[in-house]
Amino acid sequence: MTATLALTGSMLIGAADVRGRGKEIRGVDPATGQELEPGYGLGDESDVDRAVSLAWQAFPVYRATSLRARSAFLATVADNIDALGDTLVARVVAETGIPAPRVRGELARTTNQLRLFASVVADGRFLGARLDTPDPDRTPLPKPDLRQRKVPLGPVAVFSASNFPLAFSVAGGDTASALAAGAPVVVKAHSAHPGTSELVGRAIRAAVQAHDLPEGVFSLLFGDGRGLGTALVKHPRIAAVGFTGSRSGGLALVAAAQSRPVPIPVYAEMSSVNPVILLPGALASSGASLGTEFVASLTTSAGQLCTNPGLVFALGDPTGFLAAAGEAVKAAPGAAMLNTAIHKSYVAGFTRLVDAAGVTEVAVGGTDDAIAACGQAGLFVTDGDTFLAEHALQEEVFGAASLVVRVRDLAQLERILDTLEGQLTATVHADESDHDTVAALLPRLELLAGRVLYGGWPTGVEVGHAVVHGGPFPATSTPATTSVGTLAIERWQRPVSYQNVPDALLPEELRDGNPLGIPRLRDGAAE
């Protein structure tokens, strides 16, 4: 397949390759600072209109595909991406500096995720079919025949993330779940990995064509976030938006979506510092090993993960933890960050910690002059009073820097938890002797975060049915949703009720006798 995959620098608008007429951008190898071929011309509003109009045309056909056909399509998308193999891995490495082994893992996660949604579609539970038994003889009024199922909202705009060039980008969780729901997708590629985006986009397009689906089921655009991105969100035929990225970027899209004549939902996954709580028993029994494990999590992907543990609260004596963590940080080599903008912002955040009153440096990691955008790990420590007095200390520093807070007692920890903003994750490390404390903390942690971990580290999100990758604002703009896992499909759906519609005219999934054999509720219970 590799031979046919020469990159063209074009957007993919339905079946057409369209060269953007705006400024040209190129991928940049963050390790060397070298620009990569080809150049990509940025698109404009007319490209948005063309892509969304095709998506709107495709919508009635695509959403009417059978569960089997749609499931097979998603499986083909996965197969096509897997078939890119080393070609894709090499391009991701070149554009992002992410080490090849992690890219391979992310590639497997991405295609497994597509196959998981293929199975969700085939199963049919996501349709939320509900039937209420009518009663024509009820007085004073007959009870109608009501049946309910979910329909897709309409064409979806997906904004790719910088830090997951595969799993949260062109064929990532937003795209996979929207396609599964029956919604055509228009992706705005992230400008930091245009070649990766084109490769994956072509794999999706090939699947659209192989399954004889309307070309508008998928388009890929390159463009400026403020210009093309805003035009995409404001297009009247776009029904919902998925986004993973910075708080400022997410909030700008939310504002654009709300200023439309018809506002639409934006599912933005934004920022999180992922607090980790170390309880006295755990610190005493395994402080040193926790310190080492912690730094492994902190420095994964140069700390550029939304679930990176950026805040640690130590209740009890952290001496052993800090000593081991400090050693591990010192031993951490400098690592290429995703791009120069992220590197610059990381250096600023790092410096803020260095300069903060009442905050002490525990250790800093290595650096490497041969790497252009080199991120240096850093570990800092402060006390609970200082943390409570300075709100800025809970701001995310996107990269491998973390702050350990020595907490005086449980009351202070609870006060701190009350001041924290919403989070993607909250982790507690405990041994048996800490269990009463854990029991007291869990109700607070579950109101703070979308995922609560006992032991382990927040990095590494398992894709499945029971996962939540979401959480209260500002972790996400819509706390009742998740952007990872099968529940993510609900973001693109809306329930519709059918009253007294004759069987032959009903959607198949609601007909008498359940011809599709999908899970349904009858009068509130499993049928």
Place this chain on the structure above:
Amino acid sequence: MTATLALTGSMLIGAADVRGRGKEIRGVDPATGQELEPGYGLGDESDVDRAVSLAWQAFPVYRATSLRARSAFLATVADNIDALGDTLVARVVAETGIPAPRVRGELARTTNQLRLFASVVADGRFLGARLDTPDPDRTPLPKPDLRQRKVPLGPVAVFSASNFPLAFSVAGGDTASALAAGAPVVVKAHSAHPGTSELVGRAIRAAVQAHDLPEGVFSLLFGDGRGLGTALVKHPRIAAVGFTGSRSGGLALVAAAQSRPVPIPVYAEMSSVNPVILLPGALASSGASLGTEFVASLTTSAGQLCTNPGLVFALGDPTGFLAAAGEAVKAAPGAAMLNTAIHKSYVAGFTRLVDAAGVTEVAVGGTDDAIAACGQAGLFVTDGDTFLAEHALQEEVFGAASLVVRVRDLAQLERILDTLEGQLTATVHADESDHDTVAALLPRLELLAGRVLYGGWPTGVEVGHAVVHGGPFPATSTPATTSVGTLAIERWQRPVSYQNVPDALLPEELRDGNPLGIPRLRDGAAE
């Protein structure tokens, strides 16, 4: 019980009766224009803060109640309201002019709804419990133990509706579903029925006390929408808002909620004209009877229902329909509207139809000088070209006025459907000969509305598991939800995932062996 129910004119803030220090308001009998005792002092921001602070204090205790205890509490609320009986019915009639038989029906619907949510709570499916089987031996990384359930968002603010003083007010669907989810509720009463609100509020408070729940589980405030209402939405401890009412009122709350440092969801059910489509076969075979039935639906509750059929599209010859509908409208007596503000706004909308170019009056109903705020039914007719040219013709006229549009052909009907705003309902009347047309129209109708009816009329919403009372903007601010039926509970919930949490520390509903015996998913399938 009646003897103990003297109205006091107080707000109910937790267990305390609090007299608002603001302007005094009174209920007004819309039939006579007479003011009703007692006066109610309006509250201010300090009352909001007291009520919400109590709700916040109550939250951890209330959300931790067992399913059985919470279910029993909801049933007691229903019993207490039923026990008010004729005292309540008489007060509703006096404050709203709604005829006693409809009030009795609404009372039954309100308490049935509370009992339905009591059964939903007892069943436990609403918790959305999901478990993924771990695999400690998986390589390269072990698969964690992930379990998910939904938790309530936090204290909820509910804004009462004018037109359903029971079913969409103090103990209406928003309150019932929020209490069921485990969220304390602070209600802002509608100023048009303060006495009704106090009676129902005391019934809820008595249930809170009978079940030894924290007083903050329920409070009832009186106040100005702009002042007290905005303060309620902006209070940092309010987590979500339910509203039924006008478009301008709903959008003002949405804007207030979005301007908070931490934005929160507003579930606003706003405006809908509920298009009814009459197909040629149905018009030919039963035009006259449809005309009579239509006017019965149109004039129910003086047309003051969010599902009132305000627009009719006739494809085919509507002569018989119009003749019968015209007769029925002429025979419709004038009816007391809910209050003078609604009456004034109805007269303005009615006049707009009378004056609209290309719109002809078919018939107007009777009027009654003895009724102060008397609504007069009205039926108007136009053609498809005029309708397409004048967007204002699709604006809601809240009351018993409707517009019949003669549509040239199916293509014009489809063009019209494309221009319509989102709706709560869409209805099609057809006979067998129309079924191909129905099949072609249904996919459009389900994207237009939350509930699609085949035959019948949109007024009269059945409360059950499969109903949707919602729909695309501006029918609601959040199209993926319903404000009626058991799915309404999801508006107040958020999923949380628990990773590797020891069994003894997990919420009971997620423990091994399913000790609560609730419906759960294991690896995506029913356990």
